[in-house]
Amino acid sequence: xxxEIVLDTETTGLSPVTGDRVVExxxxxxxxxxxxxxxxxxxxxxxxxxxxxxxRVHGLSSEFLRDKPRFAxxxxxxxxxxxxxxxxxxxAPFDMAFLNAELERVGRPGLRNEVIDTVxxxxxxxxxxxxxxxxxxxxxxxxxxxxxxxxxLLDSEILADVYLxxxxxxxVALALIAETRIEVSIDxxxxxxxxxxxxxxxxxxxxxxxxxxxLVGTLGAEAVWLAYADAAVAAE
Numbered sequence: 597x598x599x600e601i602v603l604d605t606e607t608t609g610l611s612p613v614t615g616d617r618v619v620e621x622x623x624x625x626x627x628x629x630x631x632x633x634x635x636x637x638x639x640x641x642x643x644x645x646x647x648x649x650x651x652r653v654h655g656l657s658s659e660f661l662r663d664k665p666r667f668a669x670x671x672x673x674x675x676x677x678x679x680x681x682x683x684x685x686x687x688a689p690f691d692m693a694f695l696n697a698e699l700e701r702v703g704r705p706g707l708r709n710e711v712i713d714t715v716x717x718x719x720x721x722x723x724x725x726x727x728x729x730x731x732x733x734x735x736x737x738x739x740x741x742x743x744x745x746x747x748x749l750l751d752s753e754i755l756a757d758v759y760l761x762x763x764x765x766x767x768v769a770l771a772l773i774a775e776t777r778i779e780v781s782i783d784x785x786x787x788x789x790x791x792x793x794x795x796x797x798x799x800x801x802x803x804x805x806x807x808x809x810x811l812v813g814t815l816g817a818e819a820v821w822l823a824y825a826d827a828a829v830a831a832e
Contacts, residue, residue, distance in 0.1 A: 597627060597628060598627070598628050598629070598682070599625070599626070599627055599679075599680075599681040599682070600625075600626040600627075600629070600681055600682045600683070600684050600712075601623050601624070601625055601626070601677070601678045601681045601682070601683050601684065602623065602624040602626060602684045602685075602752045602753075602755050602756040602759060603621070603622070603623050603624075603678070603683050603684065603685050603691060603752060604621075604622050604685070604686070604691065604748040604749075604751040604752045604755065605618050605620060605621050605622075605691045605694055605695065605748055606618070606619050606620035606653075606654040606656060606746060606747070606748050607619060607650065607694055608642050608644060608645075608646055608647060608650050609647055609649070609650055611693075612693055612694050612697035612698075613697075615644065616694070617640075617642035617643065617644060617667075617694075617698070618640055618642070618667060618694050618695065618698050619639065619640050619641075619642050619646075619654075619656050619661055620637075620638070620639050620640065620654070620656060620747070620748040620749075621636065621637070621638050621640070621670075621674060621695075621748055622635070622636070622637050622747070622748030622749030622750070622751065622752040622753075623635055623636040623637070623674075623677060623678065623749075623752060624749075624752045624753055624755075624756050625677075625681075626684075626756060629760060629763070631756055635749065635752070635753075636673070636674060636677040636678075637748070637749040638664075638665065638670050638673070638674070639656065639660075639661060639664040640661065640664055640665060640666060640667050640670065641661050641662060641663070641664045641665065641666050642661060643666060645658055646658040646661070653745070653746050654745055654746045654747065655745040667698045667701070667702060668701075668702040671698070671699065671702055671704060675704070678707075678709065680709060681709065682709060682710040682711070682712060683707070683709045683710070683711045683712070684711075684712045684714060684755065684756075684759050685711060685712070685713060685714065685755075686713070686714045686715055686729055686751075686755050686758075687713065687715045688711050688712075688713035688714075688715070689713070692707065692711065695707060712759075714755060714758065714759055714762060715727055717759075717762050717763070718732055718758075718762055721762055722735070729751065729754060729755060729758065730743070732758045732761075732762075733754060733757075733758065736757070736758060736761040738754065738757045738758060738761070740754050
């Protein structure tokens with residue numbers, strides 16, 4: 597089973613080195629490239645102001661984020677959700693730098709998950725073409741009309757669709773479904789067979805038995821029926 601987490605973040609700016617912080621995390625789970633419906637989503641209080649430039653990108657104001665949890669409060673939930681899954685991120689160095697900075701700030705080790713950068717994948721699949729998320733949606737005919745502003749969860753859902761197209765489209769998912777095998781274990785309590793208190797009465801009449809014996813006698817000494825006749829006599 598291959599578990600992947602499509603991930604996106606929104607931030608207060610472009611660099612954690614200059615004090616910018618994560619304000620939203622959105623994650624979508626894929627199993628064998630199939631969306632499971634499970635997701636992780638949280639808004640975060642960045643403990644600082646929201647620059648106007650960043651607000652115009654995602655629409656998350658300082659007032660909206662003021663009562664949201666801090667990263668330290670959600671770090672455990674986030675790490676538990678992604679676990680050891682492969683992370684699928686568009687422009688991965690940006691998001692990974694921010695997430696690792698947040699983890700370092702709360703005294704946790706940085707992420708060591710395998711990472712797939714869909715920007716790099718798109719450049720290999722479509723050399724020379726624009727590889728922004730909007731451009732890839734247009735190329736693959738993916739509806740992104742809800743994306744009037746950037747949003748971590750919505751962008752993760754859209755990126756999941758784009759990622760599946762980049763690695764071969766829906767046929768990949770269908771092939772993986774066909775290859776999936778489900779093993780079911782059933783515990784069965786074995787009980788000893790019950791013995792009848794008395795044998796069932798014979799279903800052949802004495803006349804029928806004698807007629808059968810006479811027929812077998814005409815088949816010669818090598819007839820296989822003689823062995824069954826002898827076993828029947830021994831049983832009596």
